[in-house]
Amino acid sequence: MTTHIAATPRDLAKAERHDALLREAARLFAARGFDGVSLEDLGAAVGITGPAVYRHFRSKRALLGAILLRASEDLLAGGRRVREEDDDPHRCLRDLIDFHVDFAVTDAEVIRVHDRELATLSDDDRHRVRRLQREYVELWIGVLQRVHPDRTENDLRLRAHAGFGLINSTPYSVRALREIPEDAEVHDILSDMAYAALAAH
Structure with a gap:
């Protein structure tokens, strides 16, 4: 016991x-x-x-590592949950996009830190972050393969990275707009655009 x-x-x-x-x-x-x-x-x-x-x-760099490792671990765990819960490929893709957009809108600052400071991590933390990210990318490719069974792996990999680029760059770039849209509006626009791009034949 x-x-x-x-x-x-x-x-x-x-x-x-x-x-x-x-x-x-x-x-x-x-x-x-x-x-x-x-x-x-x-x-x-x-x-x-x-x-x-x-x-x-133990150090400022360890704190940076903890931020990026937590984000990478949360993304991979959440992506796996989405994949396990959805049998329909298109619904799974849509839910996976919604999940990632939620992260990008809520944690735009973490994305900015990642883009700017990944090279600042210790070697061990950087390798761990990259390994987790590779697993997350492969998860997306697996879902996209079910949506596009006739596409090559290179095609699917390009689609996945293009989707990340669209979703990840927008939430913190819109902060420069004169009138900042509500998070819910940003979420819906990004989700619809990403799905239209990734599901397109």
Whole structure:
């Protein structure tokens, strides 16, 4: 029999601070770049001193790695859930697009950090992120293959990467518009456009 030990208030507070650091670091790194953010900036964003960040992450680079690894792991896990829940290829593709658009709209700052700072990661973290991303791309290719059984693997791979380009680049680029659309509007436009492009013969 497994004994479950209830988390103490201190444990819960530490977990909340850990998650807050991930959120605020993504925001700051997206806005200023990795080198433009100090430990003091990170600590101040969550109400602690700069050195106290080391209680949660061994270094600023480890914090960057945690942000990008969590995003990559969440995408792969969510994509697998979508694939397992949908038998119809077109519905599966649509749901997979909706899932990825949700991520892109909600976590646009993480995408910007990835685009700008992937090379800044430690070698181990960068290899892990890339491995997870390759698995996620292969998942998409598997779904696209069911929608387009007559297409070559190169064709499907190009479609997948083109879909990512459309979805990932838009949520943070629209912030430059004079009138910023609602997230729900951005989501619907991106989802419809991506599906039309990826399902087209």
